[in-house]
Amino acid sequence: MNRFTFKKRGIAAATVCLVALLIALPSFSYAKTAKTAQRKLNKSMIFDTRNHDVNRIFLPISNESTFGQNIANGSAGTFWPYPATLDAYIFGAGIWIGAQIEDGVDEQGNPVLKPLVSVGYNPNSGDSEMTPGGLPFDKTNPDYRVLMSTDDADRAIWPIRDENDNPVFSSDQDSWCQYNDFDQSEHVLDQDGIPIEERPLGILITQIGFAYSIPAYQDIVFLTYDITNKSRELRTPDGTVRFPNGQTLRDVYLGVVCDPDIGEAADDQITYFKGLYAPPGETEPLELNLGINYDDDGLEASFTNPAGVGVVGYNFMQSPKATRDVFIDPLQTILIRQGEELGMTSLKQFTLETDPRDDG
Template identity: 30%
Template sequence: MNKKIFIIIAITLSLVLIGMSSSIAATKTQNSGNKIADYRWMQANQMNMPLTNYGIFGQTIDGNAGFYWPSGFHNETYIFGAGLWIGGLVRKANDPTKFDTFVTCGYNPNSGGTEFVAGEPGHSSDPDQKIYFSSDSDWPLKDAQGRDSILSTLDSYCAYNDYDEAKHFVTENKPLDLTVIQQTYAWTGKLKEDILFFVFNVVLDPSADTVHNAFLGVCADNDIGNESGTSANDLVGFDRDRNMAFQWQNDAESNWTHFPGTIAYKFLQGPTSNGIDTVHYYKDPYDTTKTDSIVIHPNDTLGMTAFKIFTIDIDPADKFERYQEMSGYTYKGLDPQNPEDSYNPYDIDVYGPSDKRFLQTAGPFNLIPGDTAKVIYAILMAKDTSELPVKADVAQAIFDGGWLAPGPPDPPHLYVVPD
């Protein structure tokens, strides 16, 4: 089967700067399970998102469905949990001609676990390794002039890492020695108030070995109404033109004020091929001796290359199954002798109303020691699937306008996207 890399084509839109003020709500609860584990609510607009500094977002501190929309309706939840997955092939120490498969899982939808720990490596008891909001007096990000570097109405910043071998689900799945810098951005105002941006910068330790044929992306367990078992009734769709996965249900919730809306994850940017090695995409991702099926040249930016759907009954259970799904294969029934028969990078929801999860990934690329790979998403809400494209195009306009660039334009000090 021919594989295609779908790269987001940016269409530059002109946006005008205006200043505006807004009230920002933020709450914080300390997680006693780790000295520096932190948990805060991002509540600048209608998107009420719980964040942690150990890889999980969208979930409450006690492990229940957390993200709710709109503001003021705490019981109208849409996310049970979500997190970043990163996987790849690392050379075996005892035989560099062979590779091990490792996947670091930011959120396991089957167990609720994470393989990340709070903060940067080597700072396990540093109280400064917390979640920062741009409204905090100790906001750490500064521009070249030493001023607070703030992009949106409310920014957040935190770091977590996968170095702790004891936190990995099984001993066979070793750490990749990664640090993730997670940032979120929220604007207020018409249409923008239903969007929250996530930027993940993944840094490989300078002393680690190269991660070959790497993939990364977010796995989301969106339980609309926090339903499970026979009560679960979610459906999943995919807008290929917008690189956007979405989830909805057709039934009302008895204890909700609103009819359930639609939650979507729009993939905006994938990592860049590292510029040193040409990255090869092999027909069998476990065998790097076979003929290439596609070549990704240095400095190419990857789009979303796989969208996979699974239910609670068929969650990928180990590092091999997770890596197969991340690389676009369907792990169930995969024949090692004919792996191409299981290559299906864009799933269709064939499961009917049930407890769904989906995974959006980009790859392959080589993550070299000291290198950084970036992936950007917009999570957005709409009343229904007909309103969804409008919100998605607003998110794309914000991205195309450069608002999520590494540094803010000059001046002013606080930047707001206009109506």
């Protein structure tokens, strides 16, 4: 199977990113490629999954970053157009967060940097290095489950409140969860030689989802990621604080990795669109920063939607702003000025055979 990553870059102590997942019918031609197979490992039942299901996208959300997957069965979990069909579009997806951290100094006294990546969905194993909950973490606490605004029990403990302590909701169905990368046992010991106890970045992620049932947004689910550097709370196995003053995360990248599997997995492809688009019924166009997964021949024998095979799109609607002038392409032709949003800085495709084996 091909894997697709959509990346943006930022340098900040706290980062907010808004991603829109869209599924719709295509309007472009196709080219042929091949894909490989995947194996999924089930997670412990202390992890929680709930579903966005108020519009035409049925999207599972977990409190370990993985979304779009039926984790319990290790199978595709995203269907469209729901509930009319159960045509599958995503096998699994999640965020990756990478950064450079200081690892001593060289002979000239300059800091030596090493890369670390915390993976929210590993397409080779289906696993995640994220742990449910806030800090200090307790992955058995039931309050760390995925909260849904359509669930009365969840509304009672909803964490977003107004000045009168009433829960605040923004869509027909909000979701809310927190997870972190603190648990060393959830990390994979890669081929780069970095000890397992040094692998966590020390980050806390608050993820909020929004789904609307109105026609203009019935094929979209919005996900926001609020990512905070909490490395002051990282500890060694004996409980010693590793970084009393925290550790600086340099050259931070956030990526969404997706295994789309639009029906049959062997004929999916990617493309990219950047430009203005006005949704039906809207007069003001939106600026799209869109990575697209599509079926290369537009044919899926198992699909039942009479309108045909759709496409999956990821749009970075809001990203961190550049803290300095920076080129985001190898040829140095695309310059993002200080204070401007970085948007999507790269779109990559890879197979299981070329899936990176370390954090470098």
